[in-house]
Amino acid sequence: MSERDVTFYFEGRRLAGRRGEPIAKALFRAGVRTLSYSVKYKRPRGIHCARGRCVMCHMSVDGVPGVPTCITPLEDGLRVERENYQPFFAPILTAAVRLFPFKAGFYYRMFNRPRWLRRFFLHNIRKMAGVGRIRTDPGAHGIRPAGGSGREINPETERASFADAYDIVVVGAGLSGLNAAHEASRHGTQSPSASGLRILVIDEYGKPGGHWRGFLIDSEMAASRDRIIEETLSRNDICYRPGTTALGFYPPDTLLIGSGGSTGFEPYTGLGTGSGGTAVANAVTHGVKRIRARAFVFATGAYDVTPLFENNDTPGIFGPRAIRLLLERDRLRPGTRAVVYGTGGLLEETTALLKHHGIRVASTVKPGGETKRIGDYQIQGRIVSARGKEWITGITVAVEADGKGGNVARRSIDCDMLCIAFPGQPAYELPYQAGFDYTLTDDPLDENRTLLPRGTAIASNESGVCVVVAGEAAGVTDAEAKVASGKEAGRMAAEAISS
Amino acid sequence: MAKTILCHCEDIEIDELYSALEQGYGDLETLKRYTGIGTGKCQGKCCIVQTLRLLASLQTSHTRESMMGDPDLIHLPTIRPPVLPMRIDDIADMEEDTP
Numbered sequence: 001m002s003e004r005d006v007t008f009y010f011e012g013r014r015l016a017g018r019r020g021e022p023i024a025k026a027l028f029r030a031g032v033r034t035l036s037y038s039v040k041y042k043r044p045r046g047i048h049c050a051r052g053r054c055v056m057c058h059m060s061v062d063g064v065p066g067v068p069t070c071i072t073p074l075e076d077g078l079r080v081e082r083e084n085y086q087p088f089f090a091p092i093l094t095a096a097v098r099l100f101p102f103k104a105g106f107y108y109r110m111f112n113r114p115r116w117l118r119r120f121f122l123h124n125i126r127k128m129a130g131v132g133r134i135r136t137d138p139g140a141h142g143i144r145p146a147g148g149s150g151r152e153i154n155p156e157t158e159r160a161s162f163a164d165a166y167d168i169v170v171v172g173a174g175l176s177g178l179n180a181a182h183e184a185s186r187h188g189t190q191s192p193s194a195s196g197l198r199i200l201v202i203d204e205y206g207k208p209g210g211h212w213r214g215f216l217i218d219s220e221m222a223a224s225r226d227r228i229i230e231e232t233l234s235r236n237d238i239c240y241r242p243g244t245t246a247l248g249f250y251p252p253d254t255l256l257i258g259s260g261g262s263t264g265f266e267p268y269t270g271l272g273t274g275s276g277g278t279a280v281a282n283a284v285t286h287g288v289k290r291i292r293a294r295a296f297v298f299a300t301g302a303y304d305v306t307p308l309f310e311n312n313d314t315p316g317i318f319g320p321r322a323i324r325l326l327l328e329r330d331r332l333r334p335g336t337r338a339v340v341y342g343t344g345g346l347l348e349e350t351t352a353l354l355k356h357h358g359i360r361v362a363s364t365v366k367p368g369g370e371t372k373r374i375g376d377y378q379i380q381g382r383i384v385s386a387r388g389k390e391w392i393t394g395i396t397v398a399v400e401a402d403g404k405g406g407n408v409a410r411r412s413i414d415c416d417m418l419c420i421a422f423p424g425q426p427a428y429e430l431p432y433q434a435g436f437d438y439t440l441t442d443d444p445l446d447e448n449r450t451l452l453p454r455g456t457a458i459a460s461n462e463s464g465v466c467v468v469v470a471g472e473a474a475g476v477t478d479a480e481a482k483v484a485s486g487k488e489a490g491r492m493a494a495e496a497i498s499s
Numbered sequence: 500m501a502k503t504i505l506c507h508c509e510d511i512e513i514d515e516l517y518s519a520l521e522q523g524y525g526d527l528e529t530l531k532r533y534t535g536i537g538t539g540k541c542q543g544k545c546c547i548v549q550t551l552r553l554l555a556s557l558q559t560s561h562t563r564e565s566m567m568g569d570p571d572l573i574h575l576p577t578i579r580p581p582v583l584p585m586r587i588d589d590i591a592d593m594e595e596d597t598p
Contacts, residue, residue, distance in 0.1 A: 039508070041502065045507075054507060054508075066584065104524075104534045105522070105534065108533075248579075258589065288593055308553075313504040424545075425548035430582065432578050433578060440551055440555050451548055451551070
């Protein structure tokens, strides 16, 4: 028995796991794949985004509700429970609720009368929705769901490690964020007036590189990735803080940041050799701080989006970022036979990634429009439904025989995981708060159109602060374009503050 | 039972969006209030763009043209900080702002 072997409790059952691995991974290995039930229809939900952004893995840990178990490290003796899940009458309740006709706005119309019963209805509806109970005993205050397995976290020192103000703050250390910081730093040292800038690069992950893709099918890409990480983070004027999440932008010049605290994960191995801790994305902060800057570059990336088809919330469906995090950060293979659904380079990269990790790709599904075939296993069409109760067991594709939507035939494919490879939703929150207006791309025939900011820079807002958006947050999906977008953003930020 | 889920946090299926549209709620800011799209724990990290795509495609399809005529209806709802869930004691412990 190694030092890392620990035991924990899942709804009273004693299970074995390894210290520091994500709780969700330990549960998965122990055969627990349903981590929560959805609020209304009580549909089973499993690990999905793997980065603490969706709610599907939220569980109660040691009595603290809403803990994202996909990014919270396991400790000895933890008590993990599904939230407000009462095993005794849950099956009856679930069946009843699934038949209930929830129409839009039902809560404005139903259960309000008779008035004397309203409190009773409200109480029970809230209980059934089930998002856990908050502990109110004195011991609860000290519980930090995502801390403790590695270094001790002191919010005071976490805060103190940041200055109050910087010249440029880059949010996101992915492909475009790194290029932006590099370019800004280069400009800062070149201009005669400036003696170097104070640049802060923050990233939610413990390793730089973000969700950098493409290196599996392109060795040149891999080399350039390692080079830019090395070159950027070794510069004297760049301060890189991993495990730090931007929580909000307050115009004109203030950014709220939170230090992530989860340690003990194995480093995000696929992602470069740069310095930094091993903290991963953490929705639970350990000390927050306001920082100011004269320029901001938002290279915040994008979120995975699952397309709309029947049962698109079945556990076992993962986005392109999630599958990389699971395979490379967590070393967790969520299935053995995959279907990849997507377009373009992302489809090829995701397929290559799965094969690299020994997962059989049963088929790739690509919506019509192009007739090029990658291999015999590729189907042109779109997924219309997924099946499987607790976990995905297969999908149904509407096959487009002529690539133009005509001659639709249904084809069923068995699989135990479905990987989505469409562009995600730009993480527009911070740029939007800083004043960027986002709109959908124009092409009405493109059903995966993304949000785009109108313009990529606000040269100076009312206080002379320059705000730039770069990379996937600006709707850029191609790797080379991301580099260019990052460089351009860095240059604009550096020029804005030197003038 | 087969459902197409638009918003995972609040468990809103696509039929609920259509039903809200038929009841006359046409822009995302109102739909958000009426159906609950984007008001869950993740604050719309994947459903906002899906809803906008749907609204845009309905706008271009002729059948619903009368209902969804105004391109200005396709805009993002307000997103307030913090953009991620954070602990209330972190806010309470935050140092005072010195202007």
